[in-house]
Amino acid sequence: MTLKIPQRSELWLFDCGEGTQHQFLRSNLKLSQIKKIFISHMHGDHIYGLPGLLASIGLAGCSSGIDLYGPEPLQSFINGSLYSSSSRLSYPIKFHKVEKSAAQKEILFEDDELQIKCAPLIHRIPSFAYRIDQKDRTGRFNIDKARELNIPAGPIYSSLQKGEKVTLEDGRVFSGKDFCGPPRPGLSMVYCTDTVFTESAIEISRGADLLIHESTFAHKESQMAYEKGHSTTTMAAQIAAEACVGQLVLTHFSPRYAPGNETSPNDLLNEAKAIFPNTLLAKDFLQIDIKQGCNSS
Ligand SMILES: [Zn+2]
Ligand SMILES: [Zn+2]
Incomplete structure (x- = not known):
């Protein structure tokens, strides 16, 4: 299962059974956008695709690193698979064991x-x-209102969008609150x-x-x-x-x-x-x- 987070061009993957990377190739998702992988448990139908997927991400290039979340044995499974197959990843991976977080909420x-x-x-x-x-x-930004008031587009719009107060070159002062809908x-x-x-x-x-x-x-x-x-x-x-x-x-x-x-x-x-x-x-x-x-x- 893949979660697409469009606002940051990231994909987060949940479990990685056999064939996951082939399904990726058949989809419109890019391997290089995977930034986090969450593994539920160490049964084969949830992890056997992972070593191959990590190797393919390396071959595709341009990964800045991946965070891997899962049970403790995940680290030795991945390191063992990579070591035994003389594979070296061209990007860093970081393991996060989840047992303690789960137990202590x-x-x-x-x-x-x-x-x-x-x-x-x-x-x-x-x-x-x-x-x-x-x-x-934050609430939806009312761009039409900003345009009607002849507020120049660009960084001023993003300040207003954050709810900030801005002073224009012509001396007019606007508050972002007046341009944003209710928080979502x-x-x-x-x-x-x-x-x-x-x-x-x-x-x-x-x-x-x-x-x-x-x-x-x-x-x-x-x-x-x-x-x-x-x-x-x-x-x-x-x-x-x-x-x-x-x-x-x-x-x-x-x-x-x-x-x-x-x-x-x-x-x-x-x-x-x-x-x-x-x-x-x-x-x-x-x-x-x-x-x-x-x-x-
Ligand atoms: Zn299972
Ligand atoms: Zn299962």
Whole structure:
């Protein structure tokens, strides 16, 4: 799963199964824009694509560095793979272990615009959910009003946009507040896989605009879901409902539900929708614009 952050031309990648880089090449996304990679846990379907992807980013050139977030063994897995294959990356990578942040509910990363948190999940091995919150944004800038008042475009517009006071060469004084609409709340998304139902997933998903949650099994397989540390459609939908998220996207389906089988992907979707109506099934190359409350229509 890739999060595109257009205002800074960055891509953040969540897990990296086999074939991820080939899917990248088939998309309109650029490998060189990947700046952060978040790994949920060390099962092969979430990490086997990573050494190859990192090597390809190196060959493509022009990466200034990548931050890797994940469980502790991630560092030895990557360093071991690179060392054993005599690969050397042409850019720096920095590892960030997430266990402590998850246990102590500390912020994993923060800057002026965004904040990242993580939380422990319940799976056969340590597994972690990630939440990205955009901070509240200033209101929309009324460019027409600025033009009507013959305020020269350029740096003055960006000062007004930040709500600052400006004095023009002709002596007129303007306050940015008069040109901006009400502040816009930031957007948020949560990535939650692999896990069985856990309160911790509800907690980290609370009020998020978009929740991406695994749903390996159909409702009737809940016994197997508990045994294998995975979720059913019902569990994922309950997390979404209890956390009051805007939209739920289900992913990580067992191959037993491929179209044509007794239980089809559409059956999975209907099971979840019965509990949380604003649900979609993930598929390759699905694009979603995260919106406030994220009502897909
Ligand atoms: Zn797993
Ligand atoms: Zn998995």
